[in-house]
Amino acid sequence: MAEELTTQYRQSPARAVWPAVWNGTRCRCPKCGEGRLFRTFLKTQENCPVCNEELHHQRADDFPAYLVVFIVGHIVVGAYMGFETMFELSTWQHLAIWIPITVLSAIALIQPIKGAVIGLQWALRMHGFGGAADQPEKL
Numbered sequence: 001m002a003e004e005l006t007t008q009y010r011q012s013p014a015r016a017v018w019p020a021v022w023n024g025t026r027c028r029c030p031k032c033g034e035g036r037l038f039r040t041f042l043k044t045q046e047n048c049p050v051c052n053e054e055l056h057h058q059r060a061d062d063f064p065a066y067l068v069v070f071i072v073g074h075i076v077v078g079a080y081m082g083f084e085t086m087f088e089l090s091t092w093q094h095l096a097i098w099i100p101i102t103v104l105s106a107i108a109l110i111q112p113i114k115g116a117v118i119g120l121q122w123a124l125r126m127h128g129f130g131g132a133a134d135q136p137e138k139l
Contacts, residue, residue, distance in 0.1 A: 012130065017123040024119025025112045029053055031122065037115050044118065057128030058121055064114035071113075072105045 020030035029035040035050035046056045080098055083089065089097075122129045 012125070015123045015125070017120065020119040020123035021116045022119070024115035024117070024122075027111060027115045029055070030119035037118065038111065041111060042114060053122075054128075055118070055122075058118045059127040060114050060117045060121070064110060064117050067113050067117075068106050068109045071109060072102060075105070076102050 019033070023030045023033040024037060026033075027037045029037055029048040029051060031053040032048060032051040035045070035048035035053075037044060037048075037055065039045050044055050044058055047054055076098055079101075080094065083094075083097075121127055
């Protein structure tokens, strides 16, 4: 069974990774770049409305949220430290500045990052995007 999947994968044409990730970042179908990837803020379409590519296979799960926390955390903490060395602000002033920036940045980044992760999964034929369902390997 594993040999059949490996042979099928090798015979399939290669998919370009960066265009698929870029299309996902733009919240577009990773295959055609035309159709909308999301039907609501973070819910993906079942199929692309333009090319009919199945998108329900995606398994982004918590990875996009982890990436958002990682990126926003590094930017906000670095900016906070810079402000702290340049200006003398009270705690409530810091809270008034950094909490809204953190929340708005996270909301702005979550959808494009989730789209990029889905594009990466599509390009690498992960989680059913290669034509076969995910199955654990038998030893």
